[in-house]
Amino acid sequence: MSAYLPGTLTDLWDLLEEADTAVMAGGTDLLVRRRAGKCAGRICCLERIPELRGVQEEEGVLEIGATTTLTDLLESATVAARLPMLHQAVRQLGSPLVRNQATLGGNMCTASPAGDTLPALYALGAQAVLLSRRTERVLDVAEFIAGPGRTALEPGEILARVRIPLPEPNAVQHFEKVGRRRALAISVASLAAVLRLDGDVVRDIRLAFGSVAPTVLRCAEAEAWLTDRTLTADNLRHAAGLVRSAVLPIDDVRATADYRRQVAGNLLLRLETYRP
Amino acid sequence: MIIRFCINGRDTELDVRGDERAVDILRERLGLTGTKEGCGTGECGACAILVDGRARLSCLTLAAQLDGRDLTTIEGLGSPEAPHPLQQSFAERGAVQCGFCTPGMVVAAADLLARDPHPGREAIREALSGNLCRCTGYSRILDAVHKVDER
Structure with a gap:
């Protein structure tokens, strides 16, 4: 088994060409599954690709990089002020130690029926931005999540960002x-x-x-x-x-x-x- | 693969396998057995270490991920001769019984104190909520963190 930490998307696409390559964000789900004997093979970590991390507001939409950690979200003033429901959901997810490494994109890709960020993302009308070497597509979170533990991701494709339209300031969350x-x-x-x-x-x-x-x-x-x-x-x-x-x-x-x-x-x- | 990192102030280079975890190389290759492995699934916090100043679960971190990082384990926070104030406070207030959870507790508390030097009890409870102790019942651990700068 090998582990890779590409620093650019171009390097990532090359690594994803090979079969049996699991994509890892924070590792808090993937490495537990791996320990249980599921998902052997190569691991490709996304943590060193700068484009995939961070929170940005543009024209009433918050764009959150898939590898943004849950601690990063809790420390984002915009998330606290404009998306209090997501903030509350993240505060109750796991523990501080888990949140220091677990990511928003990882919680979505795990696609657990109990994933704690997901109800907020559904209620907020969030969208998933999926990238591969040649394609970019945008899906509603309800289309992205295909079933328990299943997503719409194709081989060679990753969840890059989440887009959340900011509700009007007087909306109740x-x-x-x-x-x-x-x-x-x-x-x-x-x-x-x-x-x-x-x-x-x-x-x-x-x-x-x-x-x-x-x-x-x-x-x-x-x-x-x-x-x-x-x-x-x-x-x-x-x-x-x-x-x-x-x-x-x-x-x-x-x-x-x-x-x-x-x-x-x-x-x-x-x-x-x-x-x- | 070869990884380079700074651990407890010392630059280190190691040839690691892709399936080795951070906790494996700390305990088995570097002899730093202060870091404990409890559950191996991120629920007990005994394996917490500081990576670039933030507490992380070394059982859910690949050794390869440590490349280029700055690590502090319980051994790097203080020594028997010059303990960290948290280590001193844990010892003085009887916040240690079997001791297995202690390194993770101290590391998680050190992460908290770095960002919030005078936390209230609720903030301490929250910061340590990912660390399990099966002996002490937590009260003395809370006291030890809360009263860390009192003598």
């Missing part, structure tokens, strides 16, 4: 995660929500649930029902029922499907705290 403990807990259920209020009337709402379906679930039924209704406990309770019908959770070591279904609905009730 909410994230809540339920886990067995605070640090290093894999989510049992989570909710990321972006909403625009007109007084206490919901004008626009996006709801993305984590860990309750094979991929992050946008709940269109609850979104449609809440639109143009007031943000009252009664209305939220009704929408929570729609959420419980829409989710497709599983039983696993962390929680039962019934518990996840119940909690997914309950997470919605918290939005009442944003009622003016």
Whole structure:
């Protein structure tokens, strides 16, 4: 087994020509899988390619390099001010030690149903910028993530950047995660929500649930029902029922499907705290 | 492949294999056994080292990734004759029982203190949330970091 640390994209494309080459960002998922005997072969680290790292704002869109670490995101003033839901989600992911090396792109490419940055990215309408030697394509995050542990990446292609349209400053951004403990807990259920209020009337709402379906679930039924209704406990309770019908959770070591279904609905009730 | 790095102030060159991890070369090749391997999956923090001043998990770092970096392990933070203030404080406040988690705890705390010299208890709890201790119950560890500059 060999490990490579190319310093340029040109060198990277050459390395990716060879079969059995795994791409590594922070290594916090990949090296655990490797230790378990999965994904043998060569490793190509992205950490030394400057174009793939950093946070930049341009015309209302935040572009985040795929190998930007989660600690970098927490320390970004723009992320804290304009994307508080992503900031909150990242604060609850892993531990400081994990966040010092884990990356946003890595969390997306792992494509876990419980990936903690994903609900926020779905709710924010993020896009993935994919590069290969000859192509560049842009996919919505929901298209990029093809299933549990699967992405739309083709051989020789990498996730280079994430584009996040910044919500208007007065939009409500909410994230809540339920886990067995605070640090290093894999989510049992989570909710990321972006909403625009007109007084206490919901004008626009996006709801993305984590860990309750094979991929992050946008709940269109609850979104449609809440639109143009007031943000009252009664209305939220009704929408929570729609959420419980829409989710497709599983039983696993962390929680039962019934518990996840119940909690997914309950997470919605918290939005009442944003009622003016 | 040949890698060059600075470890605990000493320039070092090593020929490493692609599948060797940072913790492997520290313990097996350089004899720096202060760094411990606990879980091997990033959940216990016992293997934490400073890479360019930030705490990292040496069990989830390839040796090759150390090329060109500046490393500090628990051995480089202080010595029995001249301990780091955190090491002194851990010893004085009984924050060590079996000692296995201690190097990782001290390294994670050193990362915190470098950015926040006077952290509150909540900030310390947060900074050490990726480090497991199965003996002490954490209170004395929190005290040791919180009162590091008191004598």
